[in-house]
Amino acid sequence: MKLSSSAGLCKTRPTDLVFIIDSSRSVRPSEFEQVKVFLAKVIEGLDVGPNATRVGVVNYASRVKNEVSLKTHRSKPALVKAVTKIEPLSTGTMTGLAIQFAQNVAFSEIEGARTKSPDISRVAIIVTDGRPQDNVRDVAQRAREAGIEIFAIGVGRVDMNTLKQMASDPLDDHVDYVESYSVIEKLTKKFQEALCVSDLCATGDHDCEQVCISTPGSYKCACKDGFTLRDDGRTCSACSNAATDVVFVIDGSKSVRPENFELVKKWINQIIDKLDVSDAKTHVGLVQYSSSVREEFPLGRYNNKKDLKDAVKKMAYMERGTMTGQALNFMVENSFGRSRPGVAKVGIVFTDGRSQDYIGDAAKKAKDNGYKMYAVGVGNAVENELKEIASEPTADHYFYTADFKTMNQIAKKLQINFCDEEKPCECDSLVKFQKKVESALQNMSKRIALLENKIV
Numbered sequence: 001m002k003l004s005s006s007a008g009l010c011k012t013r014p015t016d017l018v019f020i021i022d023s024s025r026s027v028r029p030s031e032f033e034q035v036k037v038f039l040a041k042v043i044e045g046l047d048v049g050p051n052a053t054r055v056g057v058v059n060y061a062s063r064v065k066n067e068v069s070l071k072t073h074r075s076k077p078a079l080v081k082a083v084t085k086i087e088p089l090s091t092g093t094m095t096g097l098a099i100q101f102a103q104n105v106a107f108s109e110i111e112g113a114r115t116k117s118p119d120i121s122r123v124a125i126i127v128t129d130g131r132p133q134d135n136v137r138d139v140a141q142r143a144r145e146a147g148i149e150i151f152a153i154g155v156g157r158v159d160m161n162t163l164k165q166m167a168s169d170p171l172d173d174h175v176d177y178v179e180s181y182s183v184i185e186k187l188t189k190k191f192q193e194a195l196c197v198s199d200l201c202a203t204g205d206h207d208c209e210q211v212c213i214s215t216p217g218s219y220k221c222a223c224k225d226g227f228t229l230r231d232d233g234r235t236c237s238a239c240s241n242a243a244t245d246v247v248f249v250i251d252g253s254k255s256v257r258p259e260n261f262e263l264v265k266k267w268i269n270q271i272i273d274k275l276d277v278s279d280a281k282t283h284v285g286l287v288q289y290s291s292s293v294r295e296e297f298p299l300g301r302y303n304n305k306k307d308l309k310d311a312v313k314k315m316a317y318m319e320r321g322t323m324t325g326q327a328l329n330f331m332v333e334n335s336f337g338r339s340r341p342g343v344a345k346v347g348i349v350f351t352d353g354r355s356q357d358y359i360g361d362a363a364k365k366a367k368d369n370g371y372k373m374y375a376v377g378v379g380n381a382v383e384n385e386l387k388e389i390a391s392e393p394t395a396d397h398y399f400y401t402a403d404f405k406t407m408n409q410i411a412k413k414l415q416i417n418f419c420d421e422e423k424p425c426e427c428d429s430l431v432k433f434q435k436k437v438e439s440a441l442q443n444m445s446k447r448i449a450l451l452e453n454k455i456v
Helices: 029-044 076-084 095-106 137-145 160-166 181-194 258-272 305-313 324-338 360-368 383-389 404-413 426-455
Strands: 015-022 053-060 064-068 121-128 148-155 175-178 211-215 218-222 244-251 282-289 293-297 344-351 372-378 398-401
Touching: 015 029, 015 095, 029 076, 029 121, 029 181, 053 076, 053 095, 064 076, 064 095, 095 121, 095 137, 095 148, 095 160, 121 160, 137 148, 137 160, 148 160, 148 181, 160 175, 175 181, 181 404, 244 258, 244 324, 258 305, 258 344, 258 404, 282 305, 282 324, 293 305, 293 324, 324 344, 324 360, 324 383, 344 383, 360 372, 360 383, 372 383, 372 404, 383 398, 398 404
Parallel strands: 015 053, 015 121, 121 148, 148 175, 244 282, 244 344, 344 372, 372 398
Antiparallel strands: 053 064, 211 218, 282 293
């Protein structure tokens, strides 16, 4: 079992974590191996130790087995080695029994759980692929009421209602589904982040435009010299009269799927919340594409955030193909063709797959025209295509995540700068120059007056 090394940025809040894994007969041996790889990779990203994260593993089918106690292994290597040795039980699916066992036994002090305290979290992660043969609703409710936060991961033909009955609120954060065990690893990062109290500045999980200052479990924003912090506490301003035209170019192809398209719309509105939308400042346009291109609304139609966000929510999903090149060309020739002269222009392109047409010419033309281009990819998006779309430096303009549910992290990182950061004092310089000229004229007037007096 090969494991990638952790970035080492996780500082775990004291947590007692118990994995509850389904090894019933519907889980094939090769699939069970993939579950163990997932567990090991999550563990690799955690701050494991007696005063940080303690990890236990409960294995279940028709019966329940406590494979790893919270008190057993206090180091990552020993813990990962123990996980690799777990064998499937290969019988029925008594999920309720497993949750009850976790509450009564795995999370007991005799098995290594720490005394209940507001400073110590208790977390259970359930992985299952079937319909339980016993009651889970009441058992899970008792576990949650006992202070256990429950995440439910469903695989394949799992019963989604069962997952919702088990998981803690909010369900969007605590219920996950993957099509097969072969892709369960894509959830690794989510759970590493969920279980960490990171240095948010170091990991980039903040929405500061310029400078992030770490505080215990949080952060605050600041600005570079020559800039001032706006009232939102996140963004910085060098020029008070900055105006920007922003166009979203959104992939609505069949591979996105309806439920993920709803997440994309939430992501767009998350970015809109950060913009200074008004008739004089930021205008926003929206283009959706699949096998064809459709303008949802042009720049300037809506000049307040409420109307903009309502329009985004009403956007209907197109489905079909992925003509990214055609969409980029529409943005250049149509969307920005009708934009305000002399204002900054920003394009934000989202896609989840490989383009079915050539993107090179349109991507180059957008950047040659001076547009600031952001490229955002999810799932099967192609890295080379995203980088071809993105402005330089690509590290600041290209973003990727494997899972639609983590797009909100990209919205936090994506910063649309309205002023040229290379010349942060440009506006101030103009004012200073004006004052110098006025001062020089005043001095000259005094000298002329003195000369006139002498002549008289």
